[in-house]
Amino acid sequence: MPATVHNDTLIYKGSNFFRQRLLLSTLSGRSVRIEEIRSSHDDPGLREYEVSLIRLLDKVTNGTRVELSETGTSVFYQPGILxxxxxxxxxxxxxxxxxxxxxxxxxxxxxxxxxxxxxxxxxxxxxxxxxxxxxxxxxxxxxxxxxxxxxxxxxxxxxxxxxxxxxxxxxxxxxxRGVRPLQWTSWGLVKRIRGVVYALRVSPTMANRVVEAAKGVMLKFLPDVYINTDQCRGPNAGKSPGFGISLVAETNEKTFYCAEAKSLVAGSGETTLPEDLGRECAQKLLDEIYRGGCVDSSLQWLVALWMALGQKDVSVCVVGPLSDYTITFLQHLKEFFGVMFKLEVLRAGDDDEDSGDEMSTAQRVKMTCVGIGYVNISKRTL
CATH class of the missing domain: 3.65.10.20 (RNA 3'-terminal phosphate cyclase domain)
Known part of the structure; x- marks a missing residue:
């Protein structure tokens, strides 16, 4: 839902994208008021993890002011200095x-x-x-x-x-002091796959079974595959049992695609087969590679943020299909900073020659904006 503005305070309704709004408020210095937070739920108001986020922001800033309503369904956030x-x-x-x-x-x-x-x-x-x-x-x-x-x-x-x-x-x-503009339109070909499998308070054989299943899929795609195992023991294994895998595909243009899978939460009543987990993660990584673009789909919003805050110059980045989270983030960038992105859908054949993706049909989006020249004022005094 778009923001309304009252006395230079942006007013939102609902709990969606709570983190985005507090982050951009902290960077822009603009106050926000978020109302009707889960007001229709049986358990209304802020969740524990949202209160924890506010506390973290308070720790890395000086002079932040937060006002919560008695029911926790409304919060006023006035950011301090980072x-x-x-x-x-x-x-x-x-x-x-x-x-x-x-x-x-x-x-x-x-x-x-x-x-x-x-x-x-x-x-x-x-x-x-x-x-x-x-x-x-x-x-x-x-x-x-x-x-x-x-x-x-x-x-x-x-x-x-x-x-x-x-x-x-x-x-x-x-x-x-600031971040530089970026022109990033080529993502290249995948040259190697790396990964890590962790096993926490479970049999070490679980990790080996996940590795074999994942490699069974990835080796059909690329010969350079290496997956490390992290057999955590004692205090390093945390407080709950579980295991999982993270795979990373690196291209010759230094683009990194990542996929993850983890076992179900202990005590949920269901079991996770290590072989299924390894194959699931490998298939997710192949899907991420197919989407293409210069950044992993879950990190598109971070690139958009730094492009918007960059020097007063044109920044360009080609990404895969935009995630819903990124689309909302672009709307918030306009509301907090007044930055608008030009989005162009690249048809087949429009991709950069070096992308190595001529056979792929996944939609690519070319994001272009002019940075606002955001300056870290505190950096001057160091």
Whole structure:
């Protein structure tokens, strides 16, 4: 639902895209009021993971003001100044660490001090990207905008499966005065497949069975396939049993496609066969490769954000079919920053010559915008 504006405060209704709105509010400095949050539900108001997100944003900012209604169905958020620095946050186990990590990745370059964040909780969750995916596919995208890694790091200290979690990651991100414009229209050919299979509080043979099943599919596509196993033990295995797989396809143009699959939550009454899991993940990766584009479909919105915040120059990126999440994010970018994207659907034959995808029929979208020249004001004083 589009925003209404009152005294320069953007007003939204409903709980959808809560994270998008708080993130863009923090970056733009514009206040938001979100009303009627699950007001028609039996259990109305904010969920635990949403309150946890507000707390995390409060830790990385200075001067943020939050007002909650008694029922929790309305929240007013007035962002403070991004300061970053050293933060430890215990994430809600209702969502994965990736839910919070993506927000920090978007905010990190614009903080006053380099981020050094310890996040604790569920490292692999059905609703969110895993920490492996952020590390393999999202960090390389940020590098294209800031050029020098200069301490950009994501370290998985412990893994944690739902429902109890117990995982821990350390995320470090350097600060920048601004991000550069990007012209990214070629994604190349897949040259290798890499992956990791983790087994937490289950038999180590589970991981080996997942590896064999996944390789059985991928080797029909490409000979260069290597899948590592992470046999976690003791405290490093988290608090709940589970196993899963993350696969990454890398192209010769440094594009990374990622797919994931994990076992069902312990105690749900159903069992997951390792062979089914391996094949499921391999098929998901092939589908992601078929979609094409220069970025993984789940990370399109991050690219759009950094394109919009870039220097006052034209940025171009060709992506696969736009996800619903990305479409809404583009609408929010217009409301918070006034940035509009030109979207062109590329027909067969319009793809870049180097894409290596002449036989594919998946729809490609060329995203073009002029950056607003967003400047990290705090960076000047360092």
């Amino acid at each position: 300061i970053g620095g050293q933060v430890t946050h215990n994430c809600s186990t209702q969502r994965g660490i990736g839910y919070y990590l993506e927000v920090l990745l978007a905010l990190g370059p614009f903080c006053k001090e380099p981020l050094n964040v310890v996040l604790q909780g569920v490292t692999h969750h059905d609703l969110d990207v895993s920490v492996d995916k952020v590390k393999a596919a999202a960090l390389p995208i940020l590098l294209k905008f800031i050029l020098v890694d200069d301490g950009l790091e994501l370290k998985v200290v412990r893994r944690g499966a739902p429902p109890l979690g117990g995982g821990e990651v350390v995320f470090r991100c350097p600060v920048r």
